[in-house]
Amino acid sequence: MLAIERRNDILARLYADGKVIVSELSKIYKVTEETIRRDLEKLEKEGLAKKTYGGAVRSDSFNTDLPYNIRKQSNVPGKQKIATIIADLINDGDYIAVDASTTALYVIKKIMTRKNITLITNSIEILLEVANKTDWNIMSTGGTLKEGGLSLVGYQAEKMISSFHVDITICSCKGLDLERGITDSNEKDAQIKKALMGSASKSIIAVDSSKFDKASFVKFADINDADMIVTENQPDEQWIRKFQAEGVELLY
Numbered sequence: 650m651l652a653i654e655r656r657n658d659i660l661a662r663l664y665a666d667g668k669v670i671v672s673e674l675s676k677i678y679k680v681t682e683e684t685i686r687r688d689l690e691k692l693e694k695e696g697l698a699k700k701t702y703g704g705a706v707r708s709d710s711f712n713t714d715l716p717y718n719i720r721k722q723s724n725v726p727g728k729q730k731i732a733t734i735i736a737d738l739i740n741d742g743d744y745i746a747v748d749a750s751t752t753a754l755y756v757i758k759k760i761m762t763r764k765n766i767t768l769i770t771n772s773i774e775i776l777l778e779v780a781n782k783t784d785w786n787i788m789s790t791g792g793t794l795k796e797g798g799l800s801l802v803g804y805q806a807e808k809m810i811s812s813f814h815v816d817i818t819i820c821s822c823k824g825l826d827l828e829r830g831i832t833d834s835n836e837k838d839a840q841i842k843k844a845l846m847g848s849a850s851k852s853i854i855a856v857d858s859s860k861f862d863k864a865s866f867v868k869f870a871d872i873n874d875a876d877m878i879v880t881e882n883q884p885d886e887q888w889i890r891k892f893q894a895e896g897v898e899l900l901y
Contacts, residue, residue, distance in 0.1 A: 650678065656688045663698055663707050664723060670704040723751075727857040727881040732756040734879050734900050735819060735853060741765055743816045746845050747775065748838075749800030750821035752855045754778065769813060769848075771801040771841055788813075795837065802837040810844040818849035823865035825856055827891060830872055832865040839869040851876045858882040872897060 650658075655678055663669050671689070675682045689705045692698040698705040732755035739745060739756075741764040747753035749772035757775050760766065764784055770776065771790040779787055792806030820842045824832040831854060833839040846852040846869075854875045861884055873895040880901045883889075892899045 652688070655680070656692060659685075659688055660692060660697055663692075663705065668701070668704055668706045672703070674704075724857050724859065728752045728755050728855075730881040731855050731857065731879050732759050735855060736760045738853075739763060739766075739817065743767070744769075744814075745817045745819065746770065746810065746813070746815045746848060747772065747819045748821060748842055748845060749773070749775070749795075749798065750855070752821050752857075753819050756819055756855070767815070769810065769815060771806050771810075773799040773801070790841075798838075800838070800841075802841055807840055807844045810841070810848050813848055815849050817851050817853060818845045819853045819855055820845055821855050822860060822869075824863035825854075825861050825872075825878075826864040827862070827872075827887070829864040830868050831870040831875065832863075832868050834865045834867070836867050839867040843869040846870055846874060853877045853879055855879050858884070861885070861888060 659669060659674060669689075671682050671685045674685045678685070689698060689700050692705065693700050697708055699708050728751060731752055735756050736759035739760050743763070744767040746769040747756065749770070753770070753772065754775055757768075757778055761779075761782070766782075767786040767788070768779065769788045769790065771792060773794070776787065776789055779785060790801050790806035790809045792801035792809075793803040794800075795802045822831045822842070823834045826832065833842060852875050854877070856878060858880055861880075872891065875897055877898040877900065878892060880899075883901055884899070889899065
């Protein structure tokens with residue numbers, strides 16, 4: 650196993666269990682404890698972990714851009730519930746645009762029986778998922794491949810998105826804050842999400858309950874820029890009042 654593969658596997662364990670132990674990892678991967686400590690030091694420098702005595706714990710920083718394979722494994726039941734709600738809003742013949750979030754992937758999986766969908770996305774994994782949908786019109790944004798993200802970003806992707814108009818856009822976010830609005834951890838991703846929201850008649854923000862009352866690095870929209878917020882649990886009363894005041898529909 651390559652060092653990067655081992656670190657990614659350690660990171661997956663870390664985000665599944667909340668913590669890892671050096672001595673246990675040493676036995677699992679059949680390497681020295683010093684090697685594991687170096688792996689954890691690297692993950693800590695990348696903001697993905699926090700070293701502790703004898704191991705490490707998960708970093709809960711909302712400014713950290715986690716690898717796609719780790720995001721894909723987090724809060725799967727919540728994302729599937731959100732995807733089911735959103736899928737019910739999509740009809741045959743709709744024009745939709747989705748970001749490269751794992752929640753968007755679950756939405757696409759839920760609507761595979763829809764007919765004559767036109768789909769725009771910057772997600773490599775979604776493009777692979779729908780590659781055999783001969784009755785769909787599938788459009789890639791193009792752009793620059795984001796390392797570790799399975800997504801396309803940059804000026805060319807933004808320009809392509811801005812050239813079209815769709816019925817529904819589905820975006821995720823890293824944080825939803827009453828004062829700071831809708832935020833993400835990465836500027837390039839944030840610009841894509843902003844372009845997607847600007848291209849749609851209805852903008853849906855898919856956000857699990859852990860992202861409420863959190864603010865990440867880059868703001869890409871105000872709360873009232875969204876037409877709908879979809880989450881898996883009922884938010885606090887202050888959020889319900891906020892959405893009502895801003896004219897934003899809430900589904901959960």
